[in-house]
Amino acid sequence: MKTFHRMTLTAATLFLAITSAHALDGDAKAGEQSAAMCVACHQTDGAGMNIPGGESWPSLSGLNxxxxxxxxKSFKDGSRQSATMLPFVSMLNDQQYKDVAVYYSQLPAVQGKGDTEVTEAELAHGEKLATVGDWDRYIVPCVACHGPDSLGAGDVFPRLAGQHAGYISDQLHAWQTGKRDNDPQHLMLAIAERMxxxxxxxxxxxxxxxPVQK
Ligand code: HEC
Ligand code: HEC
Known part of the structure; x- marks a missing residue:
């Protein structure tokens, strides 16, 4: 168990060292124009929408x-399968991917939503998994990779705090079923398959x- 822990953290630290200084060569103004066809789902402020029981649209604003x-790129090459997103990535070229990415990253992060009917016990269980994990089942705490308060770390580990619950849940299931297979070294698959x-x-x-920020 100890070895597993250390290996995971080493992998995380390695990624941070490699990627944290990278600046993406995209143009926010051009990105805003391409994003005109994204607002139907991701909304004008990039906040997306939580759709309980449906396909939630992730909040993109303020993400790395x-x-x-x-x-x-993952939607385009099929390592991340989404019938909803595929037509939209197919309309853009690589430079436009960079432009929209820079555009959304510069929008202020907006607080996402969860379901209204949640018990205190469920929230306590969720907090435990996120902050201390469950070592008996090799579930590494989310904060170990996603950064303190799950606010994101470097270019590789996205912010989870304040992302829509429906979307987070969809992604964990997507790893379990193989619909999402784009994570470096299967770091996320290893977690998702134990949940x-x-x-x-x-x-x-x-x-x-x-909260989306400290
Ligand atoms: C019809 C609704 C819809 C439209 C329009 C749409 N998206 Fe999405 N988008 C989604 C859904 C649903 C997902 C989650 C897909 C999944 O489950 O993997 C998503 C996921 C994403 C993600 C991944 C976010 C993350 O945190 O990993 C990015 C980036 C993205 N969309 C960008 C765009 C851009 C840029 C456009 C416009 C060019 C666009 N989307 C248009 C519905 C939409
Ligand atoms: C060992 C490192 C590691 C740990 C621990 C970890 N993750 Fe991740 N997670 C990643 C990586 C790497 C990605 C980015 C994958 C990619 O590039 O597509 C990611 C992405 C995600 C995403 C996709 C976010 C988005 O915007 O699409 C979700 C959801 C997620 N993780 C949930 C969790 C949860 C919940 C936990 C804790 C139970 C957790 N992760 C623990 C490495 C980790």
Whole structure:
């Protein structure tokens, strides 16, 4: 167990060292124009929408530009499968991916939403998974990679705090089913495959209620 912990943290530290100084070569003004066709779902402020029981639209505002760019490429190359996003990435070229990524990264982050009916016990379970994990089941705490308060770390680990619960939950299930297979060294797959539906619901609901910045 100790070895697993150390290996994971080493991988995380390594990524940070490699990627944190990178600045993406995109133009926010051009990105704003390309984003005209994204607002139907991601909204004009980039806040997206939580759709309980449906396909939630992630909040993009304030996320790391390099991370967003990598996701656009993943939808295009199929390592991240989304029938909803595929037509939109197909309309843009690589430079436009960079432009929209820089544009959204510069918008102020907006607080996401969770479901209204959540119990205190569920939230407590979610907080535990996010902050201390569950070492008996090798579930590494989210903060170990996603940064203190899950606010994101470098170019590789996106902010989770204040992201919509429905979307966080969808992504954890997407890793479990193989729809999302784009994470470096399968760092996320290793976590997601150890979580059950109750874990996923609890951590998603708790994270969505955390502030988007300190
Ligand atoms: C019809 C609704 C819709 C439209 C329009 C749309 N998106 Fe999305 N977007 C989604 C959904 C749903 C997801 C989550 C897909 C998944 O489950 O992997 C998503 C995910 C993303 C992500 C990944 C976010 C993350 O945190 O990993 C990016 C980046 C993104 N969209 C950018 C765009 C851009 C740029 C446009 C316009 C060119 C756009 N989207 C248009 C629905 C939409
Ligand atoms: C060992 C490192 C590591 C740990 C621990 C970890 N993650 Fe991640 N996570 C990643 C990486 C790397 C990515 C980016 C994957 C990519 O590039 O597509 C990611 C992405 C995500 C995303 C996608 C966000 C988005 O905007 O699409 C979600 C949701 C997520 N993680 C949830 C969690 C939760 C919940 C936990 C804790 C239970 C957790 N992660 C713990 C490494 C980790």
């Amino acid at each position: 530009a390099e991370y967003l760019y990598q996701q656009m 059950n539906d109750e874990d996923i619901r609890a951590v998603s609901q708790w994270l969505s209620r955390q």
